[in-house]
Amino acid sequence: MAAGEAGLNVGDVEGELGGTLARVLTVLRCSAAEPRLGGVLFFDLEPALLPLVGELLADLLADGARPRVVTLGSWAAPEDLWLRTGVTGEGFAVLPGALVERGGAPPPVVLVPDLGHAPLPVTQAAVTLLDADAAAAELFGHSMRWRPRARWLAAVGRAEAGRLSPHLLDRFPVRVDAASAHREVRAFRRRAPVRADDRTLLRTALAARPAPPFPGPPPALTAEAAREVVALMPSSASRRRDLALARTARALARVAGHARVGRAAVREAAALLGLPAPPPEERGGDTAERDPGTPPRNGRTPVPAGGLESTGVVEAAQGQRARSVAPGGAPVPLEPATVRPAGGDRGPYPEDDPEALPRFGSLRAPRASSVARAGAGPSRGHPVGVRPARDLRDVALIPTLLEAARFQRIRRARGRRSEGLLVNAADLRQYRRRPDSGRALVLVLDHSCHAGWDWAPALAPHLRWSYQHNASVSVVEFGHRDAADELTAERYRVDSLLHPRVLASLNRPPGMASPLAHALDLAVQELRRLQRNGRAALEHALLVVVTDGRGNVPLNASLGGRPPGRVGREGVTDALRVAAAVRTLPRAEPVVIAPVPDVHPELTAELAEALGGRLVAASRRAGAGERR
Amino acid sequence: MILPYSLLVGHRELRTALEIAYVNEAVGGVLATGQRGTAKTTTVRAFTMMTVGRLPVTLPIGATDDRVLGGWQIKKLMRGAAEPEDGLLVEAAKSPARMLYVDEINLLDDYLVNIILDVVSTGVLSVQREGRAEELHDVHFALVGTMNPDEGGLRPQLLDRFGLVADVLPEEDPEQRRRIVETVLRFEAERDDPGSEFMAEARARDAEKKAALDAARARLSAVRYGTGVIDACARVADAFELVGHRGDLVLGRAARALAAIEGAPLVDAGHVARVAKLVLVHRRGRGESGTLPPWTAEDDARVERTLPNAEG
The missing domain is CATH 3.40.50.410 (von Willebrand factor, type A domain)
Incomplete structure (x- = not known):
């Protein structure tokens, strides 16, 4: 990304950002730096701003090639997401859908402008792909398997969030209250020293701090930082939120150039996510991040017995990460978390509010179309057979191809082409489905x-x-x-x-x-x-x-x-x-x-x-x- | 790369269930029930990566019939060549893990559930559709599923097909939570580092665990039932008013697998007691709704009351 684009001074531009905009840009940096951060959910973000935010994230992720930016609106259908039919020079071809990732390409940026009204295929895809180690799509004779790396950005009205499936919301552990973002963008534009479009201005602001790809390994999490994560995130929450808080802290430490992640980074991350602040008496000093230049020691630090369950930090050689290791003493008991629930009116997790009333089945709604409900189409109930098609709805692909296959020799004898399958309209077959009143x-x-x-x-x-x-x-x-x-x-x-x-x-x-x-x-x-x-x-x-x-x-x-x-x-x-x-x-x-x-x-x-x-x-x- | 099995924190019940089902395939599949964000899927994947070095065959949401049952290779079909393609059920049966993994199995369409149920029950897959007419025998695989009970129960017929059910509770203990955070972030930082001692140690521990489980598998047939243990299994099943004999059989098989894992030459009452919850929790209910009644201290006490005579 080009700093100082359009003749703007990076330092001046960053200083002009409002609080919400600064938070949005910081979250984008974190998302770019942490592949497993999870989805980012913006509350009350002006819909027109999400594409802009997506483009900014794509700028950050660009590493030679530019990532695809995929917008999943209310029109998105399964055939768009997993498997689509494309037109090639020689005819039709079946191609991977928008969410199927290919090796070597940068991770796509997926935008959901209104998560509250996102269609079922989109919400299912989010649950399937976000924070997953592996993904699979098995449709119509195609089997696709990949490691999902896409970054998801979604927007939703805060009032609607409590009605969404907690399962779905759990995949978006990073929350940003962005209600005032559009006002801040306008104000930012007015104050900008030169005329430039919003994207240019914001790219310049983003360039004020280091952005991925970062050299070397990520900063190591200290034991005190891990304790702080546990103390700040309510125990009743999903463990995915613990990890999101820790990963956000690690990204912040990385952007700040620190060698280790300490308490301060966790508190900064908690503030960024809108978590309740810890009691004032617990605001202590934190030296973990202040000494990135610790003299190097030779070699790697051996993991002592029980190291996987250990605490403490051993500093590493410059250019290597510091490693958490056992302190050798007895484990220090942790105080139970005492922070108030993170739901409530303005909290980041409205689904935790006892008043929240999520709709059951929002991840497993039926698939029939409104056309079919109106009785105009046959696509109700399970298939019980096929018949010659009367229109192009609910076409049964395989029976159609098999029907066409029977006549290939005759058609080739008469026809112009000698290759490929010759399909006539009369071959089209449609499913016969079991009647169902609904x-x-x-x-x-x-x-x-x-x-x-x-x-x-x-x-x-x-x-x-x-x-x-x-x-x-x-x-x-x-x-x-x-x-x-x-x-x-x-x-x-x-x-x-x-x-x-x-x-x-x-x-x-x-x-x-x-x-x-x-x-x-x-x-x-x-x-x-x-x-x-x-x-x-x-x-x-x-x-x-x-x-x-x-x-x-x-x-x-x-x-x-x-x-x-x-x-x-x-x-x-x-x-x-x-x-x-x-x-x-x-x-x-x-x-x-x-x-x-x-x-x-x-x-x-x-x-x-x-x-x-x-x-x-x-x-x-x-x-x-x-x-x- | 998946988090190595040895790095998992907690989940003792689910891990025990998976290990028992691996050592003795006759136990049947495993169902993990628990809230969101409890790493159920990660645990299953980590286990299969450890045991067979690859991910399990997974039935994803939205899979079409042809991919489940088997169909044709569409690309070739469009070129005029008809070449059949195995579905996920056959793929699972042929896979090294012999496992079909279904995430959110309680959200699966009843239509697909019925197909899976038929094949798991009979080992026969009959494909009579879209120009294919064949009947495949010996289609055997372990059904492993995860579900969040808040989204609804599972039909009793399907529940009964799972040999073991593990209740995965969210880790709320601060020390365990801290370990999870530290372990996962360190794994993410070092997983691609070929010189990482942390990863090397985890891989070594995984290899050690796999060797131990393979050894347990090998000595399973040599493990004998202690005097009265088989009767005790029947008595426990009777005490919980189980319908049919599947519960008795699974109880005995699971106890035997546990004895093999522990290196014991004989299955004793203690082994039966330790697997009782995994085997019985989903079989003792009477309701058709699939809602699992909670396993209580009274249930443990009933097992204990029934088992003291097992030795005699």
């Missing part, structure tokens, strides 16, 4: 509360909906006298509401035990199964829970198959805890149908609230008794 009814029936009231009127609209939409039906039932095991709920699936087994389930004699928590656990798993099942998109799942909310069997008693001792409220508490998972399921509509008046009407209200659904109260028959 709708499901999950019916939870608590027979233990059935005495004295008729649930049919309240249930009827939901059963009608199921029939009209040809929904698949899953029934979870418990608390009846015919149950094989009264401690557990039972689940079964039928293709249609008209199956005789459903009618039998609506008319069972009530029993005593009420494993409501287990029934809800089965229902949650059933909803999850429906949402990840095959190509067919689940458009709507109706969860109807008929109960009085008085669960009297704890979940572990059901799972373990052992009668509980004293139960108390445990059965109810477990049910509410399990029910809360339904709130995170997309396209699921919960409804609780409960008898009124009842002894504890608050229980069904609590259940409906936990599920995030509606409560429908059904009157008891006059003179009907309470549940026995």
Whole structure:
């Protein structure tokens, strides 16, 4: 990168940077210096700035050849990412997709302008590739395996981050609050001594400090730095964050030209990532980084017994790294981490906030297209065969080629070409797929509360909906006298509401035990199964829970198959805890149908609230008794 | 380059499970369940790198049917030449590790799960699709999977196919966390340095471990069951109300592998007790949901109550 580009003075330019911009540039340096740093997530970054930031990172990574900058927007499809069809001089060719890396080329820079609305293939790719030792793509007769080195930069609105999958967010351990970056860029541009575009100005600012590739090995992490990492990062967090903090500290030490990574670098890294500052009394001196010019010693330092678990630092010869080795004494016990959680309103990890409500299944959504949902295409359900294609949707490639292969001799005799496969429109084959309505009814029936009231009127609209939409039906039932095991709920699936087994389930004699928590656990798993099942998109799942909310069997008693001792409220508490998972399921509509008046009407209200659904109260028959 | 196996910090349960499954293939596969960021995948990869010197055959998210079951070489097909290509299931069976690794196995499409289940259960892969009609026998491999239970459970039928289930807990102990940070950063700094003593020592320890496991594998058939141990396995299975006999068998096989690893000539009650959790944790539940009930002190006590008579 050319320092002093466009006649700018590097020192002057760097001094003009705002706090956010300076942080962004520092993070880019760290990302370039540390291949395994992980994804960088910018909160509230102006969308137009991400390409600029990506180009700057590509500048830093350029080592002879310039890295590819790949932008993955809402349009990205699997065929763009892993395997694409290209046009060559001689026809079509199948080529590696944008995320497949080739040896010898610099690592690509991958930009996700809106992680909150990134399509499934992109989020899956991020989970698969970021911080992975190895990657593989196995599609359509192609097998590609490589070592991922791409740097990922993504942006998301802070308010949306808590709704993303924690799995996905875990792959982006480096966070930067960039809400004011665009204002700072404007101000920076105004103050610049000469007219230049933003990229030129920022490249000049980047050049103010050393950038990769750095000569020699990276600085060694001191034992005190490792302790500081542990002290500053909450223990409840993923260990990936520990490593990201340590790697950021190492990158900062490297940029600063230090031979070792000490506490100060870790604290600087923690501040860069927006972690809460340590208590003031712990702000101690740190000499680790101040003596890079320590006189060299000859040779390599042998690793003593137990060196892999050791602490301490031995300085190395100039040009070699200092090495962590055992101090020879007893291990020093560490104080438990006392910092406050890193979630909260402005913290770097909003997913840690107890109020965060990540959507389940965001990494495993169905694949059917909206075209198919509208009924215009055949691509629903699993393939059950092929047929001649009526249009170009859902073409079955291999059957098409095989069909064409049958006629090659004839076509060659008639045709102009003697090489390659000659394919006609009549060869095109399309998948025949199993019909799937995309709708499901999950019916939870608590027979233990059935005495004295008729649930049919309240249930009827939901059963009608199921029939009209040809929904698949899953029934979870418990608390009846015919149950094989009264401690557990039972689940079964039928293709249609008209199956005789459903009618039998609506008319069972009530029993005593009420494993409501287990029934809800089965229902949650059933909803999850429906949402990840095959190509067919689940458009709507109706969860109807008929109960009085008085669960009297704890979940572990059901799972373990052992009668509980004293139960108390445990059965109810477990049910509410399990029910809360339904709130995170997309396209699921919960409804609780409960008898009124009842002894504890608050229980069904609590259940409906936990599920995030509606409560429908059904009157008891006059003179009907309470549940026995 | 993957972090050498000997440099892994913690994960004792998962490592024990992988080692047992390596020494005695008849135990079946291993499932690692745990939260994100607990290095489950790294552990599995490090283990196969140590034992066979290469990564396991991996079924990635989004793999297409033809790559799982087997299909045609598309490039050649487009040139008019039909040449079949093995799918990942056959590739796994032919691989040195004889292992199919599935990351996030609980997120896998039911359709693919059913295919895998069929092949793991029967050893037969029937391909009747897209112009291929063949039935391959002896397609045997260990299924090794990882999953985060927060994302949903695994179907009981599939759970039962895993010989052992290891619960991978996040390391929260500050000393262990410090060791992880130090070890990983040092590995990253020195892995490409041919003169690194740190890496040389790790490789030597890996080689030593592999030799020990291979020796255990070789002496497995010479390890005998102590008097009453087989009955004890059946009693433990009975105490946990296991359905079928797979649990009893795996309990005995896993205990035998552990005895071989420890160099013991006889399998005793202690070996059974030490593998009980790995074998039973996913088999004792009654629920269809796949939610695993936590292994408690009461479960340990039940194993102990059942086992004292094993010697007699």
